[in-house]
Amino acid sequence: MSIYESILRPLLFALSRRDPEVAHGWALAALRILGKLPFIRSLCAMHYRVSDARLGHSAFGVDFPNPVGLAAGFDKNGDALKGLEALGFGFIELGTVTRHAQPGNPRPRMFRLVEDKALINRMGFNNEGADAVAARLKKLGKLSVPLGISIGKSKITPLEEAAEDYAYSFRALYPYGDYFAVNVSSPNTPGLRTLQAAEELDRILLRLTAEREKLRVELKAPSKSILVKIAPDLDFEAIDAVLKVCAARGAAGIIAVNTTTGREGVKDEEGLRLAEAGCDPAKAGGLSGKPLFQKALDIVRHVRERAPEFAIIAGGGIFTAEDALAMLGAGADLLQIYTGFIYRGPGVARQINRGLLRLIARRHSRGSGNLGPGSPRARG
Numbered sequence: 001m002s003i004y005e006s007i008l009r010p011l012l013f014a015l016s017r018r019d020p021e022v023a024h025g026w027a028l029a030a031l032r033i034l035g036k037l038p039f040i041r042s043l044c045a046m047h048y049r050v051s052d053a054r055l056g057h058s059a060f061g062v063d064f065p066n067p068v069g070l071a072a073g074f075d076k077n078g079d080a081l082k083g084l085e086a087l088g089f090g091f092i093e094l095g096t097v098t099r100h101a102q103p104g105n106p107r108p109r110m111f112r113l114v115e116d117k118a119l120i121n122r123m124g125f126n127n128e129g130a131d132a133v134a135a136r137l138k139k140l141g142k143l144s145v146p147l148g149i150s151i152g153k154s155k156i157t158p159l160e161e162a163a164e165d166y167a168y169s170f171r172a173l174y175p176y177g178d179y180f181a182v183n184v185s186s187p188n189t190p191g192l193r194t195l196q197a198a199e200e201l202d203r204i205l206l207r208l209t210a211e212r213e214k215l216r217v218e219l220k221a222p223s224k225s226i227l228v229k230i231a232p233d234l235d236f237e238a239i240d241a242v243l244k245v246c247a248a249r250g251a252a253g254i255i256a257v258n259t260t261t262g263r264e265g266v267k268d269e270e271g272l273r274l275a276e277a278g279c280d281p282a283k284a285g286g287l288s289g290k291p292l293f294q295k296a297l298d299i300v301r302h303v304r305e306r307a308p309e310f311a312i313i314a315g316g317g318i319f320t321a322e323d324a325l326a327m328l329g330a331g332a333d334l335l336q337i338y339t340g341f342i343y344r345g346p347g348v349a350r351q352i353n354r355g356l357l358r359l360i361a362r363r364h365s366r367g368s369g370n371l372g373p374g375s376p377r378a379r380g
């Protein structure tokens with residue numbers, strides 16, 4: 001167990017018991033400070049980065065130093081990227097960013113289910129808006145790891161105007177992202193998940209690919225990949241419909257998965273009661289972390305089977321190298337973690353990457369030296 005898990009986490013959790021978002025604010029503040037201290041930042045990078053060619057992977061035209069990324073939602077505005085960069089992640093996805101700045105839902109809106117190693121959140125895309133984030137990224141310059149940018153629909157924009165709303169953010173942020181994630185799967189913006197329906201998604205992707213073509217000519221920039229992030233609550237038939245639209249509209253892949261509105265496998269009754277207190281349970285937010293793992297794994301396997309040509313970024317309850325290996329074995333190219341970062345702390349990417357190398361070595365000694373069908377070694 002790391003110092004974070006044995007000392008720091010219990011303290012942080014106790015001090016932010018009433019509103020876990022307070023601890024999130026402290027973590028972001030610490031990372032912002034780290035970002036301003038180049039010497040300490042490079043010491044951290046030396047400690048947390050695991051440099052090994054066997055972990056590297058190229059997908060949708062981007063080179064990733066290792067497969068363990070930070071999922072969207074942790075750094076919504078891209079203001080802690082320099083600090084996060086030093087924690088050894090293979091890539092960072094910022095956002096979700098919307099066209100209009102918005103405050104999100106009233107607090108508390110993030111809850112811990114400690115017994116389950118899970119979180120429930122109903123943040124509601126709190127962010128500073130695409131123009132403000134673009135201005136920050138312009139100043140920041142290029143990171144040492146790939147940057148994904150997640151875009152979503154503003155709450156005030158009617159669903160019929162969603163495509164235009166996404167296109168605005170896409171255009172504003174285009175120069176700064178290495179890839180773009182179209183978030184149509186958050187449970188916390190009313191109606192957003194209906195945009196996963198084939199016709200709606202088709203309209204959005206058509207608009208974004210047209211915008212991308214314009215930008216490619218205007219900025220003389222390479223064509224950047226678009227991935228679609230899906231909800232774990234879609235059945236396989238609905239996922240197949242999403243895959244069909246993605247293939248027809250030139251999306252590069254799928255991010256599987258976002259948080260779930262389901263509560264299967266949850267044991268922590270106190271946490272659940274807190275999360276749903278005073279709130280219509282149907283609006284109580286998305287569950288992430290350990291209880292999501294099996295569902296995410298099944299979806300990744302299904303997507304890989306149905307769409308061998310697609311890139312898959314897998315997330316949902318990944319905490320350990322064994323979890324990571326299972327996702328890669330199911331067909332993922334890359335991985336993302338959020339809840340595992342909260343529970344396991346700043347060393348999580350390092351621990352997973354080192355664990356993966358150990359597992360590769362063990363397999364190698366048994367005569368099978370790769371991580372599985374979607375692995376860096378097998379696919380790269």
Ligand SMILES: Cc1cc2nc3c(=O)[nH]c(=O)nc-3n(C[C@H](O)[C@H](O)[C@H](O)COP(=O)(O)O)c2cc1C
Nearest residue numbers: 071072073096121257258288289316317337338339
């Ligand atoms: C507090 C919180 C906020 C999140 N915000 C976003 C978001 O803005 N956009 C998004 O695509 N996913 C968001 N997510 C979902 C994560 O990116 C991830 O898909 C999900 O939590 C499953 O992974 P995990 O089990 O490793 O956390 C959020 C998750 C949490 C816990």
